Amino acid sequence: MLRVTSPTPRTVLVFSHRPEVREGLVSAIGRRPAPDVGRVRYLEVGGIAEVLAACDAGEVDLAILDGEAQPTGGLGLCRQLKDEITDCPPIVVAVRRADDRWLATWSRADAVLVHPLDPLTAAETVADVLRGLPAPAVQ
DSSP: OOOOOOSSOEEEEEEOSSHHHHHHHHHHHOSOSSTTTOOEEEEEEOSHHHHHHHHHTTOOSEEEEETTOSSSOHHHHHHHHHHHOTTOOOEEEEESSGGGHHHHHHHTOSEEEESSOOHHHHHHHHHHHHHTSOOOOOO
């Protein structure tokens, strides 16, 4: 079955206190993770308050959180978002070690990326999560 992509881009929040980590995630995933999911628009944030505000306001279709962020890591933040936001967007957590995948399970992340990022795996992981979302409203 052929899926038609929407012209409305999805909003993907990328959180890390380090700009180079945010840039690496955006670069690895790309502006169009897969042909059938369409384009994405990135909202890069460096602070917890920005993540909470954007997710609580419903401005985010998908959040990608750096598990190594300081002072609050993405794993704890993921669990907090899942506990506190009724319509929490899906969350992908990026961890430094493959052995930390169990922490992502604890945090209730929808998917996990492991550094160093493989662009094919990163894009496909994000595309898989986006495919599970309802079609965006046409504006």
